[in-house]
Amino acid sequence: MAFCENCGTQLSDTAKFCSSCGKPAGAGTSSAASTPSQTSNSTMKWIFGGGVLLILLGIGAAFYWSHRSSVSQTPEAQAAAIIKGIPDVSPILNALQSPAAQSPAATPASPTPAAALDENKIVTPEQGQCALFSKAELTRVLGTNFTHANADATGCTYKGDGPREFVRTEALWTGGRKLVKQKSDALADMHHSMSNQHYTKAEIESHAFPITPYPGVGDEAFVDLINIVTARKGDVGITMDLRYYHDSDELTRMFTNAALSRLAGSDATPASTPTTNSPAPAPRPANP
Numbered sequence: 001m002a003f004c005e006n007c008g009t010q011l012s013d014t015a016k017f018c019s020s021c022g023k024p025a026g027a028g029t030s031s032a033a034s035t036p037s038q039t040s041n042s043t044m045k046w047i048f049g050g051g052v053l054l055i056l057l058g059i060g061a062a063f064y065w066s067h068r069s070s071v072s073q074t075p076e077a078q079a080a081a082i083i084k085g086i087p088d089v090s091p092i093l094n095a096l097q098s099p100a101a102q103s104p105a106a107t108p109a110s111p112t113p114a115a116a117l118d119e120n121k122i123v124t125p126e127q128g129q130c131a132l133f134s135k136a137e138l139t140r141v142l143g144t145n146f147t148h149a150n151a152d153a154t155g156c157t158y159k160g161d162g163p164r165e166f167v168r169t170e171a172l173w174t175g176g177r178k179l180v181k182q183k184s185d186a187l188a189d190m191h192h193s194m195s196n197q198h199y200t201k202a203e204i205e206s207h208a209f210p211i212t213p214y215p216g217v218g219d220e221a222f223v224d225l226i227n228i229v230t231a232r233k234g235d236v237g238i239t240m241d242l243r244y245y246h247d248s249d250e251l252t253r254m255f256t257n258a259a260l261s262r263l264a265g266s267d268a269t270p271a272s273t274p275t276t277n278s279p280a281p282a283p284r285p286a287n288p
Contacts, residue, residue, distance in 0.1 A: 144165045
């Protein structure tokens with residue numbers, strides 16, 4: 001079916017002139033079905049192509065500005081961003097210290113208050129880290145039946161039969177100062193970060209950090225929230241993992257100090273040991 005190109009009147013297939021306006025009917029006439037459809041398809045292609053282009057431009061701009069922002073930050077700013085908003089972990093600390101927070105099934109046997117460790121024991125590097133404590137000694141003091149001790153490249157884990165019955169030690173006969181300095185530097189960085197965020201001195205001092213100084217242990221010590229102590233005595237160092245025995249500071253200090261004394265004592269010469277086997281010089285004769 002054809003239509004007049006001039007006025008749009010429908011024409012018969014054999015008509016040579018338009019019955020309405022008289023214009024000749026020829027090649028200028030078009031199909032009603034094809035013309036609107038072709039125009040619509042072309043418009044949709046332009047709209048779709050423009051939308052895709054805008055999305056790609058938006059993604060590229062977002063990537064550029066985020067990358068530029070991260071590169072332009074100074075190391076100090078990046079560190080502050082990482083530590084920014086350090087949470088106050090006081091509720092966690094209080095929950096860990098509360099006996100009610102532990103179920104009876106998950107809590108190891110209570111340590112015997114009267115039990116003590118051998119104060120005179122000395123452990124050498126040749127004896128190894130598993131010699132720091134004996135299974136019988138740990139069983140007597142902690143009340144857990146320790147059945148075996150497993151050594152690895154860094155320390156020794158004393159274990160009972162239960163999943164939470166273990167004590168781990170990592171000893172250094174030298175290098176204790178470096179070991180403790182890592183903890184000291186980490187705490188100083190957290191203080192510095194809060195200072196840069198304009199916290200007051202009182203707010204910083206009252207904040208519960210994940211690691212804190214631990215007085216009364218060796219020459220210098222730090223403890224974290226789950227009762228892992230890092231300490232030194234002179235240049236010997238120890239990391240004591242007593243996470244399932246954190247209900248007694250006295251117990252934790254006793255174990256850590258005992259380990260430090262046993263390690264430090266390995267380099268000391270007992271006072272009763274003679275330093276020479278030479279006979280004593282004979283007394284001089286009296287003058288005539």
